[in-house]
Amino acid sequence: MRFNADDHQDQFSPIEGQQPFRIQAVTNEMTKSGFPTISVLFVIRDGKFRNRLHTERFIVEHDNPKTVEIAMGKLSMLSRAVGRPRWDDEHELEGLIGDAVFGLQKDNPQFCEVKRYVAEGGAKKAPASNPHRDEFHARSGGSPMPDGRPMPPPIDDKDIPF
DSSP: OOOOGGGSTTSSSOOOEEEEEEEEEEEEEEOTTSOEEEEEEEEEOSGGGTTOEEEEEEEOOOSSHHHHHHHHHHHHHHHHHTTOOOOSSGGGGTTOEEEEEEEEOSSOTTSEEEEEEEOTTSSSOOOSOOHHHHHHHHHHOSSBOTTSOBOOOOOOGGGOOO
């Protein structure tokens, strides 16, 4: 067997910095305690970590309302970063692209996590070729926002996915 350590040095190093990603899969899972989650599998699209996978889990029900509030806030940031702030089924997120800032977990520095998602208009814009984002803006109508985008339609209780 031939082996070159240089060919394998970054396969398990934590993903760090701002990285472009594509959502490869979205699944519904349960925590060990029996609470439902939405699990999102990302694949890094470019750069040093190209083709690396990362999974984020969003707890959608829990005894502690703060846990759900944090998860829904992160899911909201993800949805906006991929240009799909409204959806009826979590599988609609599959295949969408965006950017996220990755970093080491505070309590477990051997693992990485998404620190924040870069939404359109952030430090680095999401790629312009996102058909779902473009379709949303085309359908929303209304007066344009200061940056020229149209205003999103009003949201009521039936639009909330949980």
